[in-house]
Amino acid sequence: xxxxxxxxxxxxxxxxxxxxxxxxxxxxxxxxxxxxxxxxxxxxxxxxxxxxxxxxxxxxxxxxxxxxxxxxxxxxxxxxxxxxxxxxxxxxxxxxxxxxxxxxxxxxxxxxxxxxxxxxxxxxxxxxxxxxxxxxxxxxxxxxxxxxxxxxxxxxxxx
Amino acid sequence: xxxxxxxxxxxxxxxxxxxxxxxxxxxxxxxxxxxxxxxxxxxxxxxxxxxxxxxxxxxxxxxxxxxxxxxxxxxxxxxxxxxxxxxxxxxxxxxxxxxxxxxxxxxxxxxxxxxxxxxxxxxxxxxxxxxxxxxxxxxxxxxxxxxxxxxxxxxxxxxxxxxxxxxxxxxxxxxxxxxxxxxxxxxxxxxxxxxxxxxxxxxxxxxxxxxxxxxxxxxxxxxxxxxxxxxxxxxxxxxxxxxxxxxxxxxxxxxxxxxxxxxxxxxxxxxxxxxxxxxxxxxxxxxxxxxxxxxxxxxxxxxxxxxxxxxxxxxxxxxxxxxxxxxxxxxxxxxxxxxxxxxxxxxxxxxxxxxxxxxxxxxxxxxxxxxxxxxxxxxxxxxxxxxxxxxxxxxxxxxxxxxxxxxxxxxxxxxxxxxxxxxxxxxxxxxxxxxxxxxxxxxxxxxxxxxxxxxxxxxxxxxxxxxxxxxxxxxxxxxxxxxxxxxxxxxxxxxxxxx
Numbered sequence: 001x002x003x004x005x006x007x008x009x010x011x012x013x014x015x016x017x018x019x020x021x022x023x024x025x026x027x028x029x030x031x032x033x034x035x036x037x038x039x040x041x042x043x044x045x046x047x048x049x050x051x052x053x054x055x056x057x058x059x060x061x062x063x064x065x066x067x068x069x070x071x072x073x074x075x076x077x078x079x080x081x082x083x084x085x086x087x088x089x090x091x092x093x094x095x096x097x098x099x100x101x102x103x104x105x106x107x108x109x110x111x112x113x114x115x116x117x118x119x120x121x122x123x124x125x126x127x128x129x130x131x132x133x134x135x136x137x138x139x140x141x142x143x144x145x146x147x148x149x150x151x152x153x154x155x156x157x158x159x
Numbered sequence: 160x161x162x163x164x165x166x167x168x169x170x171x172x173x174x175x176x177x178x179x180x181x182x183x184x185x186x187x188x189x190x191x192x193x194x195x196x197x198x199x200x201x202x203x204x205x206x207x208x209x210x211x212x213x214x215x216x217x218x219x220x221x222x223x224x225x226x227x228x229x230x231x232x233x234x235x236x237x238x239x240x241x242x243x244x245x246x247x248x249x250x251x252x253x254x255x256x257x258x259x260x261x262x263x264x265x266x267x268x269x270x271x272x273x274x275x276x277x278x279x280x281x282x283x284x285x286x287x288x289x290x291x292x293x294x295x296x297x298x299x300x301x302x303x304x305x306x307x308x309x310x311x312x313x314x315x316x317x318x319x320x321x322x323x324x325x326x327x328x329x330x331x332x333x334x335x336x337x338x339x340x341x342x343x344x345x346x347x348x349x350x351x352x353x354x355x356x357x358x359x360x361x362x363x364x365x366x367x368x369x370x371x372x373x374x375x376x377x378x379x380x381x382x383x384x385x386x387x388x389x390x391x392x393x394x395x396x397x398x399x400x401x402x403x404x405x406x407x408x409x410x411x412x413x414x415x416x417x418x419x420x421x422x423x424x425x426x427x428x429x430x431x432x433x434x435x436x437x438x439x440x441x442x443x444x445x446x447x448x449x450x451x452x453x454x455x456x457x458x459x460x461x462x463x464x465x466x467x468x469x470x471x472x473x474x475x476x477x478x479x480x481x482x483x484x485x486x487x488x489x490x491x492x493x494x495x496x497x498x499x500x501x502x503x504x505x506x507x508x509x510x511x512x513x514x515x516x517x518x519x520x521x522x523x524x525x526x527x528x529x530x531x532x533x534x535x536x537x538x539x540x541x542x543x544x545x546x547x548x549x550x551x552x553x554x555x556x557x558x559x560x561x562x563x564x565x566x567x568x569x570x571x572x573x574x575x576x577x578x579x580x581x582x583x584x585x586x587x588x589x590x591x592x593x594x595x596x597x598x599x600x601x602x603x604x605x606x607x608x609x610x611x612x613x614x615x616x617x618x619x620x621x622x623x624x625x626x627x628x629x630x631x632x633x634x635x636x637x638x639x640x641x642x643x644x645x646x647x648x649x650x651x652x653x654x655x656x657x658x
Contacts, residue, residue, distance in 0.1 A: 003595075005591045005592075005594035005595035006328075009592065010331075016335075017335075017338060020338060027345075027350050028348045030345070030347035030348040031345040031352060033616065034613040034617070037616070038334055038337045038338045038341070042331065042334035042335060042337075045331040045334060046331060048327060049331055052324065052327070068460065069381050070381055081383055081384040082380055082384055084383065085383035088383075088558075089586075092562060093566070093579055093580075097576055101570075108559060109560075113556070131560060131563060135563065135567070145571055146574050
């Protein structure tokens with residue numbers, strides 16, 4: 001898992017920096033100087049990391065001073081739960097775009113508590129109302145942040 | 160001078176100034192806690208309210224608010240792994256790891272106590288350094304400032320992971336950050352770089368959505384995977400009783416706290432560097448304090464020194480960044496640029512007058528920073544244990560709330576759905592980095608420094624061509640960067656030879 005993630009990152013960086021270098025070549029030097037000065041070494045380093053991951057399997061990778069993911073579950077279960085977490089996040093984002101924050105937010109909180117958390121009806125409803133109250137009171141009424149209606153709501157003429 | 164020092168204190172303690180300062184502290188407290196809502200934005204929002212205030216009242220209000228934002232931003236970082244402020248992201252690495260180990264109280268105690276020490280050091284630096292720092296700031300041109308940025312990245316890249324492989328990944332992460340900072344309209348030729356045909360990317364990648372994504376999303380995924388509270392199955396009694404232990408940690412590692420405070424002050428003085436840089440430089444220095452490879456492994460897994468360093472630097476940089484703002488009218492950060500606007504709104508001109516005619520007002524700012532932090536830290540300690548208990552709340556209750564804050568926090572950067580897309584994309588990058596064992600700190604420092612570094616490099620090349628590389632301070636900084644890279648390699652080789 002470690003090496004697959006590392007290889008994916010290295011390849012992604014190679015593609016991004018490669019595209020960056022090729023594109024920058026046609027710009028005036030003022031605009032191209034920094035992307036080239038940085039992009040070329042980044043491409044080389046990413047290639048070195050990719051090659052190291054592919055052919056240097058016996059070399060232990062250095063431990064980063066960063067947080068480590070929990071590894072107490074079987075890999076299959078971890079993958080399932082990770083996919084579930086990503087699904088909830090993407091679903092929340094889709095709901096925000098389609099319905100807007102004021103509707104998507106309580107809907108997400110309620111559905112998450114009921115379906116994922118398997119909480120009781122009372123707790124789910126009360127918690128959702130409190131979350132919506134904080135959103136409406138703090139961000140909408142007090143801070144006057146603009147939250148537009150969702151695309152679907154606007155399309156239906158309900159905004 | 161002593162008279163002006165005490166006059167400054169009395170000015171702040173007048174009831175009106177004190178009331179405005181408390182109001183500012185209250186606002187700053189909540190702004191710091193909420194992810195995405197930045198201290199600089201709030202300063203700008205509050206600027207219109209100072210028209211009718213006296214200078215001392217206005218600065219007590221604005222600085223009182225700004226001085227505590229970084230302090231309370233650490234609370235969100237420690238408890239939920241979501242950066243309350245762009246300037247408190249480094250606290251996540253060890254602070255949140257401590258919270259997950261059931262040491263949230265200790266981490267919060269350490270973050271708050273080190274913040275207080277940092278704020279006091281920064282304020283003293285402000286009081287003492289103005290005559291000393293003037294020649295230093297004026298001697299640093301664009302080539303030196305560019306090299307300072309490179310040294311910073313070399314510093315964090317070489318220290319945030321172990322071994323040659325770890326260093327390679329550190330430099331790759333730092334380079335990627337620098338490279339992504341070039342997205343957006345180029346300031347010199349006006350070319351739209353890597354905007355993928357969208358208007359949203361013309362102004363570049365906004366820091367908050369990137370930071371929130373890269374730090375919060377992997378933590379949220381991990382919380383869902385674990386299916387427990389942040390502190391896991393640890394007994395709640397221990398979690399909420401460590402606040403005083405955190406305070407003791409600050410004094411146990413007092414030398415480190417002071418050194419990181421001085422790093423923060425120095426970075427604050429340098430125009431354009433800002434708090435987002437100071438915290439990572441301090442984190443890099445904190446990891447350097449590890450005596451051996453075994454101790455180094457503890458960083459990122461909940462070493463209290465990783466909380467003390469950024470906590471101290473975050474708050475000390477305020478005093479530091481006020482020095483060029485007050486003395487030369489050169490703002491050290493975005494927030495200070497806004498504060499500079501306050502000077503003009505109040506009819507005051509930064510410069511020599513602030514060190515002679517208006518010296519008591521200058522000292523009132525010093526006192527405001529100190530008092531605001533003392534009040535905030537005392538207020539926090541009153542309910543710190545309750546805050547720490549939040550880490551025992553079931554994950555399924557916390558996740559929707561954290562996600563709500565993450566999405567609203569990133570969306571409010573530009574009020575654009577693109578902000579959330581950026582958060583999700585960089586959440587994916589952050590997750591892969593954590594999964595692959597890559598350090599995230601160099602990436603963030605690269606992204607923060609990218610625009611500044613590009614600007615300084617362009618000016619250096621345009622003004623001096625290749626000759627900028629031969630300037631004495633540049634040569635010293637190049638040697639320092641090489642030493643920073645080679646030292647860990649030399650150290651590990653020596654250890655291998657001894658073994």
